[in-house]
Amino acid sequence: RKEVEQDPGPFNVPEGATVAFNCTYSNSASQSFFWYRQDCRKEPKLLMSVYSSGNEDGRFTAQLNRASQYISLLIRDSKLSDSATYLCVVNALYNQGGKLIFGQGTELSVKP
Amino acid sequence: ETGVTQTPRHLVMGMTNKKSLKCEQHLGHNAMYWYKQSAKKPLELMFVYSLEERVENNSVPSRFSPECPNSSHLFLHLHTLQPEDSALYLCASSQDRPRQGARPSSPQHFGDGTRLSIL
Numbered sequence: 001r002k003e004v005e006q007d008p009g010p011f012n013v014p015e016g017a018t019v020a021f022n023c024t025y026s027n028s029a030s031q032s033f034f035w036y037r038q039d040c041r042k043e044p045k046l047l048m049s050v051y052s053s054g055n056e057d058g059r060f061t062a063q064l065n066r067a068s069q070y071i072s073l074l075i076r077d078s079k080l081s082d083s084a085t086y087l088c089v090v091n092a093l094y095n096q097g098g099k100l101i102f103g104q105g106t107e108l109s110v111k112p
Numbered sequence: 113e114t115g116v117t118q119t120p121r122h123l124v125m126g127m128t129n130k131k132s133l134k135c136e137q138h139l140g141h142n143a144m145y146w147y148k149q150s151a152k153k154p155l156e157l158m159f160v161y162s163l164e165e166r167v168e169n170n171s172v173p174s175r176f177s178p179e180c181p182n183s184s185h186l187f188l189h190l191h192t193l194q195p196e197d198s199a200l201y202l203c204a205s206s207q208d209r210p211r212q213g214a215r216p217s218s219p220q221h222f223g224d225g226t227r228l229s230i231l
Contacts, residue, residue, distance in 0.1 A: 042225075043222035043224050043225050044155070044202070045222065046220075046221075049219065087155075099160075100220060101154075102155035104152070104153065104154045105154070
């Protein structure tokens with residue numbers, strides 16, 4: 001089983017649509033969680049951290065379910081500029097300390 | 113302007129060449145990382161340095177040799193690479209110090225990457 005698993009997509013949606021990405025992780029000792037965004041041929045950039053109570057940043061809402069080891073990202077009213085690959089990232093605790101584990105990414109394409 | 117700068121942006125080299133990738137961070141962070149990103153695969157952590165000390169080597173072949181002279185600079189020396197080493201190499205930095213038993217590190221800031229092609 002992969003340590004962090006995402007649906008690779010691509011998700012093709014029209015402008016204005018609501019889209020949800022799911023992510024599961026295998027290490028129950030994971031302590032912090034993030035969503036990164038990566039544009040084509042660019043570096044990953046932090047989109048938002050994910051908190052246990054769930055958190056929202058404008059059109060973006062992140063949820064965490066520790067019991068199910070599941071993280072989600074909801075994008076409302078999608079814009080063309082939201083087209084990118086969204087990376088689920090889990091910071092797991094190992095003997096050597098914390099380590100960021102990246103999912104494969106989910107590709108989103110927003111069309112006019 | 114990105115807080116993490118990588119050079120060169122693109123590199124094409126033969127299997128017998130020796131080259132180095134450079135990373136510089138301007139954020140005052142104390143940990144730096146090398147990642148490899150191949151097509152259709154997740155980011156793979158290669159090396160972690162904390163205050164110039166290597167704290168993790170993720171079973172990376174010896175043809176990749178990292179060097180961290182200070183907390184702001186990180187190099188990846190390359191020699192006798194293989195075609196399967198062609199990938200995007202990303203440098204990142206973070207504020208926290210990754211140490212055993214400690215709370216995991218904060219989010220990382222990435223450089224633009226070096227796109228490496230091995231002929």
